Amino acid sequence: xxxxxxxxxxxxxxxxxxxxxxxxxxxxxxxxxxxxxxxxxxxxxxxxxxxxxxxxxxxxxxxxxxxxxxxxxxxxxxxxxxxxxxxxxxxxxxxxxxxxxxxxxxxxxxxxxxxxxxxxx
Numbered sequence: 001x002x003x004x005x006x007x008x009x010x011x012x013x014x015x016x017x018x019x020x021x022x023x024x025x026x027x028x029x030x031x032x033x034x035x036x037x038x039x040x041x042x043x044x045x046x047x048x049x050x051x052x053x054x055x056x057x058x059x060x061x062x063x064x065x066x067x068x069x070x071x072x073x074x075x076x077x078x079x080x081x082x083x084x085x086x087x088x089x090x091x092x093x094x095x096x097x098x099x100x101x102x103x104x105x106x107x108x109x110x111x112x113x114x115x116x117x118x119x120x121x
Contacts, residue, residue: 006044006053007075009113010066014041014058016110021045024092024107025077025085025115027054066111074106074114082119089117 011017021027027045030053034041039060044053054075079085082103089095089107096114098105106114 004052006055008055008057009075009109009111010057010059010062011109011111012058012062012065013110014043014056017056017058018043018045020094020109021054021056024089024094024109068112074116076116076118078118078120080120082117085117 009017018029025047027047030044030046032041032043041058041060043056043058045056046053086095086105089105092107094107094109096106096108104116104118106116108114
């Protein structure tokens with residue numbers, strides 16, 4: 001057996017990221033791990049429907065933004081509350097791309113990671 005466990009995003013400001021993911025996607029911390037010397041902290045976020053987790057990694061000594069390249073990767077969420085989330089994300093000002101023909105849109109988090117929002121089928 002093999003199954004997805006988690007996906008990682010490195011973040012510069014952990015508190016900003018935690019607030020964003022709670023507000024934008026209703027994700028809550030599930031577990032945390034911290035280095036004994038405080039050099040890094042891991043916070044795993046989840047939702048109530050699946051076991052999949054988003055790991056946020058904060059490195060104490062990191063001061064410059066992460067180079068995300070051409071951002072040709074993304075995390076996707078499927079929701080049966082598409083219109084509700086779209087309105088929330090419009091109000092937050094975090095929508096960066098919409099494709100009405102495909103019925104999807106993308107938001108970005110505080111570090112510039114793209115997140116796709118897909119309506120449930």
